[in-house]
Amino acid sequence: MAEATLHIDATLHIDDCVNATCPWSGRPVQSDSLTTYAGRVVGFCNPGCRDKFETAIRHFETAIGAEAEK
Numbered sequence: 001m002a003e004a005t006l007h008i009d010a011t012l013h014i015d016d017c018v019n020a021t022c023p024w025s026g027r028p029v030q031s032d033s034l035t036t037y038a039g040r041v042v043g044f045c046n047p048g049c050r051d052k053f054e055t056a057i058r059h060f061e062t063a064i065g066a067e068a069e070k
């Protein structure tokens with residue numbers, strides 16, 4: 001049973017992470033800094049980097065949703 005929400009951190013494992021380094025800093029990803037993108041686990045070097053990514057995703061999803069309502 002797949003979770004529908006973006007925040008499923010408790011079920012994410014760094015072993016499933018598709019990237020080895022943080023896209024912001026180039027440092028190794030950490031097990032406490034994972035999220036999902038396009039149905040895959042992606043990682044960052046710290047939760048702040050992850051939250052910056054999630055903020056961007058939500059921003060675009062909101063913009064796309066607003067566009068669809070026109």
Ligand SMILES: [Zn+2]
Pocket residue numbers: 022023024025026027044045046049
């Ligand atoms: Zn980072």
